[in-house]
Amino acid sequence: MTGSSGPALYEQLCFVAMPFGVKDVGGQPVDFDRLYDAVFEPALSGVSLPEGGRLVPHRADRDFYAGVIDEDMYRYLEYSRFVLADISGQNPNVFYELGVRHRSRESGTAIFQQIGDPIPFDVSHVRVFPYTQGSDAADAEARSLIERVVTESLRRNRLDSPVAAALRAQREGQGADRLLDRALMEAENAIRAEDRPRAVQAYRRAIRLDPENFTLHLEAGILLRDTGDWPGAVEAQREAVRIEPEAAAAWRELGVALNKLHARSDDEPRTGEAELRRAVELDPHDSDAWASLGGVLKRKPDYEGALDSYERAVAESGGASYPLLNAMKVRAAISGKLDLSDADRIRLRRVQRRRARQAEQDPPYDAPWSFFDLAEVLLYLDDPNGFLRYLDEGVLHSAHGxxxxxxxxxxxxxxxxxxxxxxxxxxxxxxRSAAAALSV
Incomplete structure (x- = not known):
């Protein structure tokens, strides 16, 4: 099949944008060629089209004809009935292809990612479906998830491109479209320059121009959270859930912000528990929501409930550091001692390797938390000096008390x-000393 015959040949095609060969994902090697053959291809081949017939999966490296690869790729992204993008490992080619697709088509795109791999901010507001792979059971569950998501997406054919949503909002605004475009561009540039306060200001201008845009409120709330402006984050996420009451991510972010504000102000009676429970009800696979719910229950204190939530987050995330370390702490609080099994030590070593790679990036990824997680891991693995060293590094990378x-x-x-x-x-x-100094 070539693109030269026009779009008609693509009506049954699902183009898969994913890495090729063996790539690193969260510190672990993943064979994406095996993954395509064992999971994606059979899952997509089982998808029935609404008008009849079956979806035909395709990956660009499986073409065996002569031609210009880039031209064919653009045709696949433009004309394919559906595009599945696997952003595991944060491959730049996949993100580029995803951007091209989102600009080309308003619907017909789904994003998947292996559990435990961090989601970049640029797509944190877009629905990303988590999956695991590698064992027969995990592969089977991933195939079932992919088939279900793609089948439902084809049937509903809803707008799923954030680019198209933003442009549609601008067109509807007419007189404000250029101002909105400039505000969003300024926000993006500020985020890339790690100037979050300027990005917040730009988002606020954009919201004044388009007050019913759900994505603007969600992203502004996340930025306000990162700057420690919890009242602002609560206000933004309340607007987000008002506009999109079924958006699990907005309920999660609202719960997180309410919990932080409750801990710092007697004026906020809500702990965020109800909002986080709503988030996991809407999306039971949201490991961040489960972990945040664990934090709320830990502070009640409800250690048994917290442990259940943290362990659910560990399972959904594939062993992410935050819920794993907190589950260990809560178990220690329940039993009265930190008693690590051999399996616990293996998990800690995996977290150590993953977080060390992130902390060594320039600039460090997810600072200061990558440093704090490394510190805690080393403490539990009998390296108190390493604990203090990385704790001090985390303090140096902290922007707020x-x-x-x-x-x-x-x-x-x-x-x-x-x-x-x-x-x-x-x-x-x-x-404590650093928190006091940074809060002045």
């Missing part, structure tokens, strides 16, 4: 003896 303060709060429920206990007490004092 709530960041080291939150880490100190999380460590308070752990009781350790000997050199580890001494390092823990010293570390909590350093964190």
């Amino acid at each position: 709530w960041q080291p303060g939150t880490f100190a709060d999380s460590l308070q429920i752990v009781s350790l003896d000997g050199p580890k206990g001494e390092a823990l007490a010293q570390g909590v004092l350093r964190l």
Whole structure:
């Protein structure tokens, strides 16, 4: 099949944008060729089209005819009935192809990602379907998820391109379209320059121009969260859930912001628990929502409920550091001691390797949390000096007092003896001091 015969040949085609060969995902090698053959191709081949017939999966490297690869790829992205993008490993080619598709078509695109791989901010507001792979059971579950998502997407044919949504909103605004475009461009440039306050200002201008745009409120709320403006984050996410009451991500972010505001102000009676429970009801696979719910229950304190939520987050995320470390702390609080199994130590080593790679990036990824997670892992693996070293690095990369303060709060429920206990007490004092200094 070639693109030269026009779009008619693509009416049954599902183009799969994904990495080729063996690539690193979260510190683990993944054979994407095996993944396509064992999961994506059979799942997509089982999808029935609404008008009859079957979807035909296709990957660009499976073409065996002569031609210009780039031209054919653009035709696939422009004309294919459906495009499935796997952003696992954050491959730049896949993101480029996803951007081309979102600009080309208003609907007919779904994004998948392996559990445990962080989602970049640029697509954090778009629905990303998490999956696991590698075992027979995981592959079967992934095939079922893919077939279900693509079948439902074809049947509903709803707008799923954030580019098309933004442009449609601009067209409807007419007189404000250029101003909105400039505000969004300024926000994007500010985010890339890591100037979040300027990005927030740009989003606020955009919201004044298009107050019913759900995505603008959601993204502004996330930025306000990252700058420590919890009242602003709550206000933004309340608007987001008003506009899109079924948006799980907005309920999750609202719950997180309410919980932080509740901890810092007597004026906010809500803990965020109800909002986070709504988020996991809407999306039971949202590991971040489960982990955040665990945090709310831990502070009640409801350690049994917190442990259930953290363990659900661990399962949904494939062993992400935040729920894993908190599950270990809560178990220690329940039993009265930190008792690690061999399996726990293996999980900690995996977190150590993944977080070390992220902390070593320039600039560090997910700072200060990548440093704080490394510190905690090393403490539990009997390296108190390493714990203090990475704790200090995390403080240096903290922009707001709530960041080291939150880490100190999380460590308070752990009781350790000997050199580890001494390092823990010293570390909590350093964190408290840094939180006070950064809050001035």
